[in-house]
Amino acid sequence: MTQATADQAKGSVLAADGTPLKVSLRRALRAQKLRALMLIAPLLAFIVIAFLMPIADMLFRSVENQIVPDTLPTTVVALEDWDAKGDALPGEPVFAALHDDLVVAAEAKTHTRLGSRLNYEDSGMSSLLRAAGRGVRRMSPDEPYEAQFIDMDKDWGDIETWRTIKLYSGAYTDGYLLNAIDMQKTVDGPELKPASQRIYVMLFLRTMLLSLTITFFTLLLGYPIAYLLAILPLRTSNLIMILVLLPFWTSLLVRTASWKVLLQQQGVINDLLVWVGLISDANRLVMINNATGTIIAMTHILLPFMILPLYSVMKTIPPSYLRAAKSLGANDWTAFWRVYFPQSVPGVGAGAILVFILSIGYYITPELVGGTSGIFISNRIAYHISISLNWGLAAALATMLLIVVLALYWVYDRMVGIDNVKLG
Amino acid sequence: MNAGHGNEAFVAFEHVQKSYDGETLVVKDLNLKIGQGEFLTMLGPSGSGKTTCLMMLAGFETATHGEIRLAGRPINNIPPHKRGIGMVFQNYALFPHMTVGENLAFPLEVRKMSKAEIEAKVKRALDMVQMGAFAGRRPAQLSGGQQQRIALARALVFDAELVLMDEPLGALDKQLREHMQFEIKHIHERLGVTVVYVTHDQGEALTMSDRIAVFNDGRIQQLAPPEDLYERPENGFVAQFIGENNTLEGTVETIGQGNCTVRLGDGSVIDALPVNVSRAGERTLLSIRPERAEFNLDRLPEGTHTVKAEVLEFIYMGDIFRIRLRIAGNENFVIKCRNAVGQRRLRPGEVIDVGWLPQDCRALEAA
Structure with missing residues (x-):
């Protein structure tokens, strides 16, 4: 007892067998930690090999000139x-x-x-x-x-x-990286390429702008659906949920191809508009193989990624909040805007960042329906990987994309706060 | 308190019916008048229609049939936010993204009051519930009891004349619940607002209310002040639902003015008060409160009928003893007696005589 008191005075408490308590606690926890580590080891190895190493390789290739x-x-x-x-x-x-x-x-x-x-x-x-x-x-x-x-x-x-x-x-x-932002190495240092050869900055900006537009439209279309999902009785909401998830069960190519059928100039929608008389046969709308086509098709494809996080957050908002707001004298709009919407913001944040990041790197849909004015930076990356075989430039473009995404993520964290993002 | 009869009823339900599916009625022909300043409790088991009635009054449910009037004005077609009724919800429904102060300011802001006015009213309301120091906190940082007070303050801050409370104390522990019951009661007395309170806790209803409407199966079974409800239940459901209750089955032998005799299953005849029986030969259920049955025959008046009872169980509960008896075939006849000086402690197996005043034995309709 006196020994223990003396040890406590020195700041180290002893376990029953005389070893310092901190040491024996660490020993006891070590086994637990090891076991936990072994459980996640396969996934960890997979991620390191299939995700982290390729990224490192890509970063390396963007500057390598051996x-x-x-x-x-x-x-x-x-x-x-x-x-x-x-x-x-x-x-x-x-x-x-x-x-x-x-x-x-x-x-x-x-x-x-x-x-x-x-x-x-x-x-x-x-x-x-x-x-x-x-x-x-x-x-x-x-x-x-x-x-x-x-x-x-x-x-x-x-x-x-x-x-x-x-x-x-x-x-x-640094040639590849300079190239990726429309600059070139010269003997006098880096300078901008001639205007006719600049392409990547414009593509980056277009990718951002179209992704923002797509995010906005998915939010606009997804919010009411998610709200309905959250408030309707289970039987009805399950039916809607199936409709929301239906696109997931259809091949991406089939969905994109069907947009081609719908949107092309001799397609279903144009035919219908001409038949109704809203547009004349000579002025059929150009809705595909341009930015419009990319926005329409990708909004459709990414809609579930907006609806699901919104729904899972809205599901946790008790309907009594809206009732309380109304009982306190707020009309429907005020009750929604001041009470319901602020609580759904974490879902909006999660959905928006999910859709935006997915669309910023989207490749197949812009390739198929984007024409020339609706393609993204990822299409250019794919071109350099599989056609021009300039992997260094492809890696540099991808590195730039990664930097942009991380920067946006940082800005987002500053503005919305990443703690405010909730998937359920 | 004004019982609210006559034309000056503050809140009136007239022949109100409510059905959700078009097949069954959740509320069947409800007629209820609530006076200004009254504390009325709707009491009943879950599914009895009490919460539906409250929601119809608040405007969140529409009546399928009938009329609801507030201060003489029909409100069936007035949306909830124009009714000016304060409401306290079961889970408080404090807005989690606003501070306590903002929560209280919300009803005032939507009424477009001036900043100074809002500030003064919020402060007054917070002080009323002794939460003046908490205006800057978020609801999540408060305990259940504190949240309860804020919810109460929020329902009162815009000077609503009618406040609805939907099982507001359900989530609190027993001690806090009892404390809050008194606090709500005192606030009600001080402000003179009309309160319609929904609960399934009969103790709460008895403690707080001016009148209690006991709901079952979509109907008001009895509407009476607490004392009447407990001591003079008008039917079997109310007798069973409010407080503890013993029942004995029997047949009416004779019936007179305010008195009848009933033959029990074992052949003994006892006196009872006819409540829901009208003729001799009718089957009846006798209702006797545990604390009104007495085995100390000295305390009963001369000539009281008694019955033989066998002690089955004797439970020591501190301040009282609880004794389970077998009387006329009923093995769950419970009596309670005070743990007073010199109180006799019964033993299981003992056979005793038990009696009660005729007016405490109420002959109700057979189940």
């Missing part, structure tokens, strides 16, 4: 002393280094890959390097390489070719 120093190791070193801002071509040592590097590269057939890489920055580089890969073997070591290169293709005498190689000679580059 192929240039790997393929042209001596050229890159030789170029270090060359002043890219000047008007003079790099000297003979650089051409000699290029020759040596290309001989090795042509042997390993890596020069074509380098060609495609540099072609993203300066079109023509691909064929230039492919030809050089064939030409270097026939070059004579006794004559100056500079003349032989320029003789093979006059582009080797173009200073822009060398500037491109110099600008992208590092193992890491």
